[in-house]
Structures are given as structure tokens and as C-alpha cells.
Amino acid sequence: MSHFRADVRQRAEELVALYPRRRSAMLPMLHLAQEQDGYVTDGAIEEIAELTGTTPAEVRGTAAFYDMFHLEPVGRYVVGVCTNVACLLAGGEDLLEHASRTLGCAVGGTSEDGLFTLEETECLADCNIAPVVQVNHRYVRTTTPEALDQLVTDLRAGRLDADVPPHGTLIRVRRNGGLRVEREELSAERAAARAARDARAATEAK
Amino acid sequence: MTDQTTTSVTITLNGRPVAAQPGELLIEAAARAGDYIPRFCYHPRMEPVGVCRMCLVEVEGPRGATLQPACYIRVNDGMVVDTGSDRVKKAQDGVLEFLLANHPLDCPVCDKGGECPLQDQALAHGSGETRFIEEKRHFEKPISIGPLVLLDRERCIQCSRCTRFAAEVAGDAQIDFAGRGDLIEVAPSPEHPFDSVFSGNTVQICPVGALTAKPYRFTARPWDLEQVESTCTTCAVGCRVAVQSSGNRLTRVLGVDSDPVNHGWLCDKGRFTLDSVDGNEESTDPLSPATRIATPLVRRDGSLEPATWGEALAEAARLLGAAAATEGGVGAIGGAALTNEGAYAWGRLVREALGSDHLDAQYGDGLDPVLVQALPAATIDEAASARVIVNLAGDLRETLPVLFLRLRAPLAAGRGALIEMGAGTSSLAPLARVSLPTRPGEADRVAAALCGDAVDHTLTLGEFDLAEARSLLGEGEGVVVVLGRSNLAEDPAVVESAARRLAQRFPAARFLVGLRRANVRGALDMGLAPRLAPGRRLREGGRDALAQLAALREGRQRAVLVLGGCLLGNVMDAEGAREALERADVVVVTGHGGATLQHADVVLPAAVSYERYGTVTNLEGRVTALAPKLVAPGSAWNDVAIAAELAHALGHPLDLDSIEAAAREIERTTGYPALSVLTDPHVEGVLAGRGDRVERRPLDPMAFPGIRSTDTVGLASFAGAVAQPDAPGAGRLGEPSLADVTTRPVSVPPPDAYALGLVVDHRLYDRGIAMTGSPALADQVAPATLGLGRVELDRLGLAEGDTVSVRSARGAADLTVALDAGLVRGVARLAANSRDAAGVDVVRALVDADATITPIRLETR
Amino acid sequence: MASLDAPRIVSSRSEFADSFTLARYLATGGYEGLRKALTMFPEAVAAEVDAASLLGRGGAGFPAGRKWSMLRKSPVSYLVVNGDESEPATFKDHYLVERDPHQLVEGVIIAAYALQVTQAFIFLRGEFALGLERVQQAVNDAYDHGALGRKIFGSDFSLDIVVHPGAGAYICGEETSLIEALEGKRGFPRIKPPFFPAVTGLYGEPTVVNNVETMSNLPWIVTHGGAAFAALGAGRSAGTRLFALSGRVNRPGVYEIEMVKNTFRDLIYDPALGGGVVDDRPVRAFIPGGVSAPWFGPEQLDLPLGQDEVGAQGSMLGSGSIVVMDDTTCPVRAAWRITKFFSRESCGQCTPCREGSGWLERIMYRLEHGGGRAEDVDLLLDLCDNIAPGLTWPPAQTTICVLGPSIPSSIKSAITMFRDDFLAHAHHGGCPHD
Numbered sequence A: 001m002s003h004f005r006a007d008v009r010q011r012a013e014e015l016v017a018l019y020p021r022r023r024s025a026m027l028p029m030l031h032l033a034q035e036q037d038g039y040v041t042d043g044a045i046e047e048i049a050e051l052t053g054t055t056p057a058e059v060r061g062t063a064a065f066y067d068m069f070h071l072e073p074v075g076r077y078v079v080g081v082c083t084n085v086a087c088l089l090a091g092g093e094d095l096l097e098h099a100s101r102t103l104g105c106a107v108g109g110t111s112e113d114g115l116f117t118l119e120e121t122e123c124l125a126d127c128n129i130a131p132v133v134q135v136n137h138r139y140v141r142t143t144t145p146e147a148l149d150q151l152v153t154d155l156r157a158g159r160l161d162a163d164v165p166p167h168g169t170l171i172r173v174r175r176n177g178g179l180r181v182e183r184e185e186l187s188a189e190r191a192a193a194r195a196a197r198d199a200r201a202a203t204e205a206k
Numbered sequence B: 001m002t003d004q005t006t007t008s009v010t011i012t013l014n015g016r017p018v019a020a021q022p023g024e025l026l027i028e029a030a031a032r033a034g035d036y037i038p039r040f041c042y043h044p045r046m047e048p049v050g051v052c053r054m055c056l057v058e059v060e061g062p063r064g065a066t067l068q069p070a071c072y073i074r075v076n077d078g079m080v081v082d083t084g085s086d087r088v089k090k091a092q093d094g095v096l097e098f099l100l101a102n103h104p105l106d107c108p109v110c111d112k113g114g115e116c117p118l119q120d121q122a123l124a125h126g127s128g129e130t131r132f133i134e135e136k137r138h139f140e141k142p143i144s145i146g147p148l149v150l151l152d153r154e155r156c157i158q159c160s161r162c163t164r165f166a167a168e169v170a171g172d173a174q175i176d177f178a179g180r181g182d183l184i185e186v187a188p189s190p191e192h193p194f195d196s197v198f199s200g201n202t203v204q205i206c207p208v209g210a211l212t213a214k215p216y217r218f219t220a221r222p223w224d225l226e227q228v229e230s231t232c233t234t235c236a237v238g239c240r241v242a243v244q245s246s247g248n249r250l251t252r253v254l255g256v257d258s259d260p261v262n263h264g265w266l267c268d269k270g271r272f273t274l275d276s277v278d279g280n281e282e283s284t285d286p287l288s289p290a291t292r293i294a295t296p297l298v299r300r301d302g303s304l305e306p307a308t309w310g311e312a313l314a315e316a317a318r319l320l321g322a323a324a325a326t327e328g329g330v331g332a333i334g335g336a337a338l339t340n341e342g343a344y345a346w347g348r349l350v351r352e353a354l355g356s357d358h359l360d361a362q363y364g365d366g367l368d369p370v371l372v373q374a375l376p377a378a379t380i381d382e383a384a385s386a387r388v389i390v391n392l393a394g395d396l397r398e399t400l401p402v403l404f405l406r407l408r409a410p411l412a413a414g415r416g417a418l419i420e421m422g423a424g425t426s427s428l429a430p431l432a433r434v435s436l437p438t439r440p441g442e443a444d445r446v447a448a449a450l451c452g453d454a455v456d457h458t459l460t461l462g463e464f465d466l467a468e469a470r471s472l473l474g475e476g477e478g479v480v481v482v483l484g485r486s487n488l489a490e491d492p493a494v495v496e497s498a499a500r501r502l503a504q505r506f507p508a509a510r511f512l513v514g515l516r517r518a519n520v521r522g523a524l525d526m527g528l529a530p531r532l533a534p535g536r537r538l539r540e541g542g543r544d545a546l547a548q549l550a551a552l553r554e555g556r557q558r559a560v561l562v563l564g565g566c567l568l569g570n571v572m573d574a575e576g577a578r579e580a581l582e583r584a585d586v587v588v589v590t591g592h593g594g595a596t597l598q599h600a601d602v603v604l605p606a607a608v609s610y611e612r613y614g615t616v617t618n619l620e621g622r623v624t625a626l627a628p629k630l631v632a633p634g635s636a637w638n639d640v641a642i643a644a645e646l647a648h649a650l651g652h653p654l655d656l657d658s659i660e661a662a663a664r665e666i667e668r669t670t671g672y673p674a675l676s677v678l679t680d681p682h683v684e685g686v687l688a689g690r691g692d693r694v695e696r697r698p699l700d701p702m703a704f705p706g707i708r709s710t711d712t713v714g715l716a717s718f719a720g721a722v723a724q725p726d727a728p729g730a731g732r733l734g735e736p737s738l739a740d741v742t743t744r745p746v747s748v749p750p751p752d753a754y755a756l757g758l759v760v761d762h763r764l765y766d767r768g769i770a771m772t773g774s775p776a777l778a779d780q781v782a783p784a785t786l787g788l789g790r791v792e793l794d795r796l797g798l799a800e801g802d803t804v805s806v807r808s809a810r811g812a813a814d815l816t817v818a819l820d821a822g823l824v825r826g827v828a829r830l831a832a833n834s835r836d837a838a839g840v841d842v843v844r845a846l847v848d849a850d851a852t853i854t855p856i857r858l859e860t861r
Numbered sequence C: 001m002a003s004l005d006a007p008r009i010v011s012s013r014s015e016f017a018d019s020f021t022l023a024r025y026l027a028t029g030g031y032e033g034l035r036k037a038l039t040m041f042p043e044a045v046a047a048e049v050d051a052a053s054l055l056g057r058g059g060a061g062f063p064a065g066r067k068w069s070m071l072r073k074s075p076v077s078y079l080v081v082n083g084d085e086s087e088p089a090t091f092k093d094h095y096l097v098e099r100d101p102h103q104l105v106e107g108v109i110i111a112a113y114a115l116q117v118t119q120a121f122i123f124l125r126g127e128f129a130l131g132l133e134r135v136q137q138a139v140n141d142a143y144d145h146g147a148l149g150r151k152i153f154g155s156d157f158s159l160d161i162v163v164h165p166g167a168g169a170y171i172c173g174e175e176t177s178l179i180e181a182l183e184g185k186r187g188f189p190r191i192k193p194p195f196f197p198a199v200t201g202l203y204g205e206p207t208v209v210n211n212v213e214t215m216s217n218l219p220w221i222v223t224h225g226g227a228a229f230a231a232l233g234a235g236r237s238a239g240t241r242l243f244a245l246s247g248r249v250n251r252p253g254v255y256e257i258e259m260v261k262n263t264f265r266d267l268i269y270d271p272a273l274g275g276g277v278v279d280d281r282p283v284r285a286f287i288p289g290g291v292s293a294p295w296f297g298p299e300q301l302d303l304p305l306g307q308d309e310v311g312a313q314g315s316m317l318g319s320g321s322i323v324v325m326d327d328t329t330c331p332v333r334a335a336w337r338i339t340k341f342f343s344r345e346s347c348g349q350c351t352p353c354r355e356g357s358g359w360l361e362r363i364m365y366r367l368e369h370g371g372g373r374a375e376d377v378d379l380l381l382d383l384c385d386n387i388a389p390g391l392t393w394p395p396a397q398t399t400i401c402v403l404g405p406s407i408p409s410s411i412k413s414a415i416t417m418f419r420d421d422f423l424a425h426a427h428h429g430g431c432p433h434d
């Protein structure tokens, strides 16, 4: 029995087909799993192991290496505040502390209503609008305590649902179907091209 | 085997020229030249990864000397290396200081204390005072990561030896790193504990006390230990081991790196069932495998009573002697667990003192002994370096675990090709180049197809697969066939004729016969088999084990000498055997109790496993020495002594007054290298018949912590005690040929579309004495399940855990089903000696030992 | 005065709000470079890139043309684009993938053609949710447009591009670690040798890895010729470059300016660029090329923005990101935060990096937050020396990858430039600025 919903399973299988080796689909598939469940569950780990030809320990070990994957449940909105050097110079630490007060949870923790998880992040590569805040990996460009409070209010009211989909990053990233280039067919083509190139090089050398 | 033709290169090591093999790792070349470079993550039996950075040395390059990991850099001609410069020292001291920064200071309570490479390095190089005043990293104290292994994450130095072993060597990555940076930790997946049958190896190679074995934990301190080097007798691979004890208690078994055999690895059964040797002190019931038989027993008024040796020998001599005087009167069954010397002595006793030819070390679950001797033999090394391996032995991980590791290594590295000929039970199957589905009864016909005969239409071979297999085989050069008894519910003649056929068609092919029991090969070599005399020579006649049991049942044989206490646990038809023993006079020679003793009239207590001195022979024919670490309890004797005394009591002295005397006689009369192996402390093993002798080598203390740090005793203590045979080569080993093999025609009934072919096979964690008598492992024996492939489950609408009624021509049983993903279609699988929930022996209920195959039908309930 | 008359090469569409769409791209000369390239022999395309003297923009500054030509002899199997951009204060690839994804895709197709590769991967940092959407959309559109897939624009050349998300790990920017992540593993950098993925890369096959910005330059180079590119800048540093400016400046942002012709002072102070330091305070120090680079002080403000020029002064232009610290900045705090970053991001394989970063971070934390000792300063330097022996630039290393020896950069810089601040911290029992 599949842990993935039918549509997620289908996307997972599409992902496997995209790569020359199935284990390569590991990271996008973990993102998908997180999209479905909010975090990487044991059930998803089993299924990903099967789909990628690995063991559950390897899937778990791989997931645990990456900051974006959560192995424990998190809030519907994961709020990340950067405190790395550019943001530090722009007051990132204060903003993080403020966010912790507003959300009523410690850094790394989840708010009582289970809606928000607060994280201190490393540089998010948007340093011109510092301190940088992301919610579910969408830049919200909120740099002041007041703006952050407004953001939290808007998120609670569901006003930003279109911009900030719950969980996951890949929800709107999908390869158009049927575009795959057949690898086997191509190898002959490539070989011919290389032979032509070598022939040119040979004539040039003369 | 190293290629002698490779020319060597010269490197400059610390200012002097040193010869090295091209492409050799610098760390190895330097060690050979006497410059030992410190290390943690490097292990000579795994691919280098260069992560601990302890082995940094200066290597001259285009941009001057740079620090490079010696475990990863390969030497090339003209390389200039400095292993002791100030820069190297500073870098190595720096790494050591970093490793110790977060390391807990709990050496006094750590199992590894006293044999810890990190501790040794710290003492050798460390400054003694720490500059680290921060709070150390904290983890919850030891967590259980599997049934046998505990992990103390605070002590881990992230060398990745354990995770690499699991993934790379065992091929089952049940543990892996999780996390990142200094929070990285070894972890299994929560749902899947680390229950690999090789888990103990990770404990052995952990260079700190992070991984500890539950059975060993806190049982001893290294400085209280003494060890001998010996051979594991749990199965026929013959892994070399260091056997350690504290006082007269066995505490630990560690794998020794034997180049031709085990490369330092052991399976968990071999490593951890040492606790079954001593037996349970409380247990006195002679019918329990947990009981150590330490005094002779004689049946009086229906019950076994302790007796003196004199009384027991007299009674045994009376019963056996009387039987010997009757027609067809007496025979012996068992002996695969004896030493070569013991087997030889008992063989002489039966043949000379009892005048019988009925001898059989196998229990009807083996192969034709003459065929075993006649097939052109391959060594483990030859199989591991074969161009093509053909597996006809089923799941080697379950039967000969370390052979599985040895064969898996080249296949996983992409060297050699595997042709899998089986019912889908093999753990090597995922690495197979070609899989030829072979259902019960089909092996000979599949072999015929491989030989180029017309393909039987009832087979389910893929056309391309068969063509590829044939082309891989070529004319048989570089082909090694691993032969075994992969299905006990199938007449052995099926696989025997397959092997014979392959041997005739491909004369260049070699065979590694995977008989499973400890010294079964040695017992056959010593003539404990019908048609074989000591030294691989042919002789006439004799009943095998099953024929003896039948004769006993039918009153044609009156008495039986049972060599080893587990007869009833080993024959397929235990009920029939019970009936046979009930009618017979039974003398049992054993170290442990067991159900067989219910029928014994006399029980003679023998020394077992690590109490014994002598030689054993592994499946490839390599003879190695057993060194005793323990004194046998009570008045148990060694087998040579028991046989000699009993022969004396029978009035036919054997003139074997010591184990060495037996070894000398073996070597003198047959050329079998028993005495030379036994008495030469330099030799690790000799391949019988080929003379190929392996010298004992020093072990890298970092690769084998716990062995080098322990005092070795007893290794050389027997050296020189006995003179070499007067005339070396006086005896010569016999060489039976395929022409000597008597073919038994076998007819396989046509397939029945509604039936499944039953495979009954041995599992590592079985119901034998070692497992059931071992507190550490007993609870790992799985309850009986009927394995079915996915197709079969779906077809029958079954889910794992459902119960089905199983019916065969012989009988019926109710069994729980389990998914056995690899099984080919039309096959079901059951473990030998399985018990259902009510304790009923389901194999016996279903399998007729005389039938060619065992078709079964399932009914869902 | 800054020299701003060089053409905008990679940021030419910045004034358009819809710069990321295919329509806008085609309307502004999009895919013309590719069409032109397809009329040339692949090696001629590579020769243009070689002539352009395009230095890799990922941090190491290795010439793209040379990297490709190393592979002429053995065919390349895969092209991998590095869009992991996680070096703190670097945000120019973020700009490119969100604002001009087609330019990147076109660059990748051109490179693949030059290398005769049929499979390319664009690895993007997982946190770039929008960037991933836009690049995937661009790939989908390029397929529909005939610029990707079988027989591109009717030529004999075919290519597939897979967009691959990262998942939050700085180390995956290191090319061998990136390849591991692409193989579905944890991002452990591979041990060297081999020194280049060109020898054994993805799936053990020869692989070229180039940065997003490096790729984005290709459409222009092919359209205008390598010589036109090489005519910009000076010496080895040809062309323009995206500089990401952040910290205590009035106008932080991404600026494309000509290399060498401008100095750090130009970038920080020109009203069209950084617009000066906040509140007109003095520059105390600045990081010239990402946090792995040693710091500079006011005396280096007039150094030209060129790879060799910066290298000669003991630092690097690296990822092209400049962080400005003024006299309100506590250098100990800045260095501590950078050390904390490395300690969080060390992959954990190598002992010196894993244990060293954590230890250094804890000492730095004590100094900044109380509990520091004067002797900690020398301890810091000695521990740094155990990670990068000699503390020279470029650093010697005891580790597998250069993340390890990057850790000491900020600590050593801060101690060398501001030792008194460290001692004041020790003395004061914490940060005197707080």
C-alpha cells in the first residue's frame, strides 16, 4: 500500500523517470513527501526507500543532512529569520527575538496553535532587503518588527494563502510531461557528432 | 593473490628509498617499510575514505610539500614523503586534539578502555592537558540500535567504519549517518533496527567505545583477558578467530584477518553463541541443549544416571560389542563437529574395533561424499576472483555467512559475474548478472539447458537470460560453481546430477562445495562417510545415515554410535529417527544435552568448541588448528581419548595415546597436513592436497583493536612437542574422480499447475544447539512462516500475517505467511526445523524424506 | 568616479517587470545567441568562450574556457549548473534565476552544445522556491519554443535539462558535494584526487560544473563575440561582473559593473551603486568576496575589483559579494556569527573542520557573550592553524574541501585587525558594544 496519495505517487514516479539513476530523485521526492505530510514521516521514508532503491536508514540519514527537511512535525508556516552577517548588521537578531515573542515560541519551536514554527536561518541570499524573512521558503520582504506582526496577522487570517502555500517548495514546480529526450537514441547522435569533430580536428592538424 | 609479475616502484620515505607496489596505498607501503602512520578511519578491508585526517603526511608536489592523507594517496614512482616533519606532527596532534575535544572522559567505565585506539593515540601523542574548556557535546547515554549492539554517540569519532561496513561489506545499510557537522550521528531508521547478521563486526572495528556488544558489555576488562587464536566451528567457512577468556569463562570471540578466509569478519552467530558453550549452570536436564554434559551417563531403570568413566565405557563396549557380533549390527552417525583427529579416531574405532562400514557424518541433508571429493575444487579466493560464479547453493548468507561476504565483495565492486540458479532465495541475487529461475526438481534440467541441450519446455527460463548465461560460461575457464544443498525438500540427486553434468560439460570449471556443518569436510576427508576411507580414498559399501536409521527401524541394525548430540534436530524425518533410536542400543558422544539423549543408553561427555585441540578443515579443504582456551568442565574428555579408551574396552587398542599421535598417523598414512598444521606456530592454515600454506601475519592494531591489545597464550605452546612424521609424503591423498561417482537416476514428477514447489532451507538463526543454548541469540530465532512471493500472495488474496492451511502428499499444517520478495513464481519457502505456534515440527509434517520434491497446496481460511 | 559605461551583459532586462517571461525574453533578443551558436561548430563556440577569458563566477575563478578545453580529449557526459548560492551575503544568482531564467537556460544550452552534452542539470538552492518555479517554467517554455529537446531549432543537436532542487546545505555549493546531492546522497564533498569532476563526476562520468552567472554570460558572448567580452575589464579579469553589496551601505543590492575599471570605493560610494555608508560613518572593514575571504580594511578601498588585484593583497573576489562594516559594527560579533555559520554548515566528515568549527564557535561565543579570556586569542589562532596550517592565503588545508580552511579567514582577519577589541571583550566579560 502506498503511503503517498495517488497524485503524489504519480509525481514521485515521474521524478524517478527524470534521472539516469533512480536514487537521484531522492531530494525532490523528500520535498514532495514534506508537501504531502508537512514533514518527512516514517511512512514516506519507507516508500522513498523503495522508489529510490535505498534503505530506510539511508533515506533518513540523507534527509537529516538537509536543513529544509523536517523529521518531526512542524507548523503550517515555517518562518525563517536570517541572522547571518549581512542581516546581523541590519538587526537580524533583534527581529528574530521579536518574532519569538510574537509567535510565543522559542527559536526552533512551534507556536501553541501549531500554526507556526520559527527557525533561525543561515544566509537566504536576499541580503539587500535585510534582515531577510522567509515563510515556507517564500521571501516575504518583511524587515521591521511591525511588518512582521502584520505578516503573522495576515497569515493567521489566511490572507496570504495564494502567495505562501503550506509546506514544500516544489508545489508549483513541475516538468511538462512528455518532453523527455531518449538517452539511447541520443548516444548514436553524439558519437556521430564527436566523430565529425575529431575529423575536423584531424584535417586542421594537417 | 598478489601478482608477482608487477614491477615495484621506489618512493623516498623519510629520506630513504623504499620499494612499493605501484598503486599501493601510501599508508600500507609505509607500514611495510616500518613507518607506521597513525589512523582511525582507514581499515585495510574497506575502501579508504580519508575523513579522520589522522594520517596526514607531507607529500612533495608541484607546489611544494602539502599535507595529504596517507590512507588515500597511492604511491607512484619517485614520490617524496615525510611522515615525521614538524608540520606533520602538528597536524596530527591537532587532529587528535580535535577528536578528544568532545570525547567524554569515561575511559574507566568504557568497555573499550585498555584496548582503545583513541586512548592509545592520546597516550602516545597527546599533550596530557586539555585546552578544551567548553561544555562537551551531549547525547542520551547508550541507545540500543539493534538486538546486539549499543551506541554511545558521545564517544563516536565519526570515522564511518561501521556505516561503511554495513553498506559496503554487508550490503545492508541499516545504519547510516544522520545530521550534519558536529551533530552528525550514526542511526538506524526507527522502524528498522540494526539486525544484520553481521552487526558484531561494526563493534569489533569501532576504534572507540561508541559501539558495544550487549553480550560482552561489562563482562571483562581487557587486562584480565587472555586469548588463543583458533578457528570458529559454527559453520564450515572456518573463520579464524581470537578466543578470549577471563578466568575459565569465555568472554569474547573476535575475527582474525585471515587472508584466504574471513578477512577479519565474522557472523553474529559465530561471534556471539560462545555463551552456549559453557551451557547454563542451572540446567541439568540432559534433554536440554542448554545443559553441559560433564559426566558420563548410563541408563539405569529407564533413566540416565551419572556414572564413572569406567562404568560408562564398559557399558558402551558391552552394547556396541554385542551388536557388532550380530549381522549388520552397528554403525555410527554424525561426526561433522569433531576435529580431524577425533573423526579419524572414531572412524578407526568403528571400522577396526566394531568391524563396521556404516559411517556417515552427514544427516541426509548433505551431498554425495564421493561427488564432493571428485569435483575439481576451488578455494574461496578462487571463487571470489572468478570470472563467473554460478550459485547452486541457495542463500549463502544463511548457511555460510562469511562466504557470502567474500563473494559479495567482488560482485558489488563490479568484478566477476554471477549466474544465479535457484528458487530466488539467495541474498546475492540482487547482484546477479543473470538469474535462471530454478524451481524444486529443476536444477538438473536447467543445467542441461546451460550445457546446450534442448530446453525443456516446462522450465521458465528467459531466452535472453539463458543465452547470456551460456555465453558467460564460455568453455568454463574462470568459472566457479558454488554447490550446496539449497532445498532439503528435494532429493539431493537433482542438484548432484546438475553439478556432475556441469563438471563434465565444462572441465575447466571448478567447484566450491558449500556443505554447511563445521568440520563436515574434515570428517569426510577422515572417512566418516560411506564409500570413503581416510585421506579421500575410496572404499566399498557402508550405509549412510538415512539407511542406518531405516535399518535400525527395521531391526537390521542393532546399535548406533551417535557422534554429536543433535541427531534429532538435524534429520528431516525426526519422527522416523526417533522410532529408529527407540529400537536400538544407542551410545551418544556429546558435549551438550538434546532430545536425542532421550534414547541414549550411554552418554560419553566430550570436550567441545573452544575447549579442543586439534585440526579442522573448512569447506575449501583448508586445514587449520584449534587451540583450546578453556578446560572442559567436569570429566569431559577429548574425542581421541574417548575413542581410544572405548576401543581399549572393546579389546582393540588403537594406539592413539594423544591428539598429536592421531595427527601424526593421519599425516603419515594419508599425507593430510594435520600434524604440520598442529605443531607449527607460524602456519595459519594449509590447503589439503594442494600444499598451499599460509603464514600467520601480525595484525594492524588499529584495524583489529581488542586482539593486539590482549595477551596471546597457547599458540606456540605445543610447538616442537611432537616430532615431524618420519617419512614425509609416505601417505598420499586419494583423488576420486567423477567416474567413481555412482549416479542415482532421479525422476521428477511433472509439474502440477495448482501446486507450489516447497523449498526447505537452513537459516543461520536456527533451532540448533548453538542458538537455542545461547542466551544472547536464542530469542532471535524467527517463528515458522511460509514465505511466498508477491505474485503468489496476490493470487491467493493473502496478506502478510494471514494463516493458511498447507497440504502435501504426506500431511498438513497451518502456517502464517510472510512476503519473501525474491522467490520465483510457483515456489514457497520454509525454514528447516520450523515449529509452528503449537511447537509442532511443520517440516516433518509436510516433507516426505524419500520424495523427490514436495509439492504443496494452500487453502486460505 | 565609477566607470559605468560598459554594457549590461547579464542584467540587461532589469527594468522590465516581466523579464522572466519567454515573451519578454524573445522581444529583447532572447535565443539569438543560441541560434547563432547552432550555426557554428561546437569547438568554435568553445573557442569564443575561451577568447572571452570568462572566469568562473562561483568563487574559485577558474577560466570557463580552460575548464572546457581540459575535456576536449575525453567526451563529457554531463553539464551541471551550480545555483546553490549559499555563501553568506551572496545573492546575485538569486537575482539571475528569478529575473532572467531564460538567459540562464539559453546559456546552458549553448554550453551543452559547445561540450556536446545531451543531459544537463540545473541545481538550484532549495530555498529559492520562486527561482525554481521560474527556471522550471523557462525550461518548459524553451521546450515548447523548440529551443530544448530533440533537434533544437531544427539542428542535429538535442538536449534535456532537469531542474534539481537542493534542500538547505551550504556545502552543496562545493561542486563534488553538489554532485553527491544530485545522486541523491547527503552532500559530503568527495575526496581529491581526482581534483576535477571533469575526471569522475556525476555517476562516475566526466562532468562540467559551472556557476549560474558563468552560464548567464554565454548568450552575450556568443552574440557579440569573445573578443568584445575580453575588451572589457583588464588582465585576467575580463568583462563585467555582478557584485552583491550588503551590510552598512545606503543602497545594498546587485550591481553589474566592469571589472578592474572600478574599485571597492566606487562600488560602495557611487550614488548609482552603494550610495555610501549608512549615516556617513567610516568603513571599519569590509569582506571582499564572501565570508570565506579574509577581510580588508579602509586602506584597501581603492583596490580595483579584479581577481588578481585582490588576490595579491591576500584575499579573494570569490563569489563577488562585499559586506561593509562601519564603526558601529562589532568585529568580534561579526566573526563569531560567521564562525557559527561554518560550524552549522560543516558537512561533518573531516575531524578538523567538524570539531574545529564547533570549538572555535564556542570560544568566539564566550568572548562575545561573556566568559572570554585573554589567552583565548592565541588559542583561537592556534586552532585555526591546525585547520589551515600557516594561516597563509590561499590556505593550506588539512581537510577534504576548502570549507575547512575558510573557517579561519574571518577569525584571523578580525584578530589581526582588531586584536584590541578581542582583549576588550575578554576584559569586559562580553561585548562592550552591547
Ligand SMILES: Cc1cc2nc3c(=O)[nH]c(=O)nc-3n(C[C@H](O)[C@H](O)[C@H](O)COP(=O)(O)O)c2cc1C
Residues within 6 Å of the ligand: C055, C056, C057, C058, C059, C060, C061, C062, C064, C082, C083, C084, C085, C086, C087, C170, C171, C172, C173, C174, C175, C176, C209, C210, C211, C212, C214, C401, C402, C403
Ligand atoms: C564550500 C564551498 C561552497 C561553494 N559554493 C558555491 C556556490 O554556492 N555556487 C557556486 O557556483 N560555486 C560554489 N563553490 C565553487 C564550486 O565548487 C565550483 O568551483 C563552481 O561552481 C564552479 O563554477 P565556475 O567555474 O563557473 O565558477 C563553492 C565551493 C566551496 C568550496
Ligand code: SF4
Residues within 6 Å of the ligand: C171, C188, C189, C345, C346, C347, C348, C349, C350, C351, C353, C354, C399, C400, C401, C402, C403, C404, C405
Ligand atoms: S572540510 Fe568540512 S565541509 Fe569540507 S569535506 Fe571536510 S568536513 Fe566537510
Ligand code: FES
Residues within 6 Å of the ligand: B038, B039, B040, B041, B042, B049, B050, B051, B052, B053, B054, B055, B056, B069, B070, B071, B072
Ligand atoms: S584519513 Fe587516513 S586514516 Fe583517516
